Amino acid sequence: MLIRMPNRRTATNVVAVMLVFLFLIGLVLPSSRTTVRDLLFTKGDATPAPKQQDPPRPKYKPTPTYLPPPIKDNFPLLATSKPPPIPQWNQPRSDMHKEYDLPVAPPLLIGFTRTWPLLLQAVVSYITAGWPASQIYVVENTGVQQANARGQLSLQNPFYLNHTVLKTLGVNVITTPTLLSFAQLQNFFLSLTYTHSWPYYFWSHMDVLALSFEDGREGLTPPYNQPGYKTIYELALTALRDARAPGKKWAIRFFAYDHLALVNPEAYEDVGGWDTMIPYYMTDCDMHTRLTMRGWGQEEAKAGIITDVAAALEDLSALYRVEGVAVRFTDPNPPPPKEEGDKPKTRKRWAQEEAVVDKRDTAASQHDTRGEDPNLQRWHELRKISDKMFQHKHGDRERNTWQLGQHGGEGEPFHYDAAGFAEALDLITETGREVFRRKWGHRGCDLISGAGLKYDDAWKVEKDWKKR
Numbered sequence: 001m002l003i004r005m006p007n008r009r010t011a012t013n014v015v016a017v018m019l020v021f022l023f024l025i026g027l028v029l030p031s032s033r034t035t036v037r038d039l040l041f042t043k044g045d046a047t048p049a050p051k052q053q054d055p056p057r058p059k060y061k062p063t064p065t066y067l068p069p070p071i072k073d074n075f076p077l078l079a080t081s082k083p084p085p086i087p088q089w090n091q092p093r094s095d096m097h098k099e100y101d102l103p104v105a106p107p108l109l110i111g112f113t114r115t116w117p118l119l120l121q122a123v124v125s126y127i128t129a130g131w132p133a134s135q136i137y138v139v140e141n142t143g144v145q146q147a148n149a150r151g152q153l154s155l156q157n158p159f160y161l162n163h164t165v166l167k168t169l170g171v172n173v174i175t176t177p178t179l180l181s182f183a184q185l186q187n188f189f190l191s192l193t194y195t196h197s198w199p200y201y202f203w204s205h206m207d208v209l210a211l212s213f214e215d216g217r218e219g220l221t222p223p224y225n226q227p228g229y230k231t232i233y234e235l236a237l238t239a240l241r242d243a244r245a246p247g248k249k250w251a252i253r254f255f256a257y258d259h260l261a262l263v264n265p266e267a268y269e270d271v272g273g274w275d276t277m278i279p280y281y282m283t284d285c286d287m288h289t290r291l292t293m294r295g296w297g298q299e300e301a302k303a304g305i306i307t308d309v310a311a312a313l314e315d316l317s318a319l320y321r322v323e324g325v326a327v328r329f330t331d332p333n334p335p336p337p338k339e340e341g342d343k344p345k346t347r348k349r350w351a352q353e354e355a356v357v358d359k360r361d362t363a364a365s366q367h368d369t370r371g372e373d374p375n376l377q378r379w380h381e382l383r384k385i386s387d388k389m390f391q392h393k394h395g396d397r398e399r400n401t402w403q404l405g406q407h408g409g410e411g412e413p414f415h416y417d418a419a420g421f422a423e424a425l426d427l428i429t430e431t432g433r434e435v436f437r438r439k440w441g442h443r444g445c446d447l448i449s450g451a452g453l454k455y456d457d458a459w460k461v462e463k464d465w466k467k468r
């Protein structure tokens, strides 16, 4: 017989197993689960009304108890009149670049994303120190499309930029088509050299205040009132002429760390530009080391005093040396009022930096201006205030957040939450650091001296540190 009839006991077992199996399936299948559950657990009412589920509700972060005060227009004069004349000794001669064998005037590019008062201060300081306004290009990298050109944003909006003011100052504005990272912006600068046929360009950070050596500087320039005086612009052109001397394979000249830099696009091209996979921090490390690996020189040069700041002068007329204007700055992002029982935070970590700050401060403030030529007196006042602003920026590292002062603009075109923007940038920055670590298998900036890496080693090496 092919199929044997099971005996009675086996049959009972098979049926029992099948019933248990069906019951389990019933529990697992969502559709039948309710039926089974109801069958087993419902007491009394066999068909209860479907339970009213609360709609999902987000849990909000606590509202900040403190916000910095609104910012103020730091060049109120422009609302009613043209800018004052720049100090006569800093007025650039026309076509000065031709005196330095340059067929094309090198532009100065200044990228802008947030904090208009600082940008305006940087631009005005370059102009009043002698940089020709027509050669300054503000690169608006806000991501707000045409909103600023149409005047749709308010002063309290972090991305506010006033096109009219920049035009009044004689400065050019180029708007990026979308928000670019730092590395992308640098590559955008390179792309502009192709568009405009610029053989070289300067670029500056926007959180700086520039001054010429109006008191004279050994080996560079005599004081402002003596023949042969050179402004920051003319010294920058001098550095460019020197860099172009035959036989030099040069990529960059750095002025005051990298607050201002002069770029040779040929060098950037040779290393394939900036690595946009490393969008912010460490990308300079990556770029500058790759340039070194391929023999492109990067040296320091001096052109002026370019100070790293996080605050803006209350009235930029001071940079034009307008009589009676107070040389003062306000903290755009003051610390929240102290709460009872706040413990003083440990400051030891920054002691070294503060020492540097103190030294700078003393050097500038020890200068006695009594009986001095009034022009130099005014210049020394600016020099002192720029040192104070440097100290303000670097003295309290726990709130080195000049980007957070402005926080308005709700409801305006392309609005983006200010704190969210800052937090997102931090995350992208950290990811960039990780990309750098994986690209070179090394965590520090010392890719050559600390890891013996060569240009072609990128992405080809194992990491050189052990897990702890």
Ligand SMILES: *[C@@H]1O[C@H](CO)[C@@H](O)[C@H](O)[C@H]1NC(C)=O
Residues within 6 Å of the ligand: 078, 079, 080, 151, 152, 153, 154, 155, 162, 163, 164, 165
């Ligand atoms: C730009 O600045 C000018 C001059 O101060 C002012 O009249 C104008 O209202 C400003 N534009 C915007 C959009 O704030």
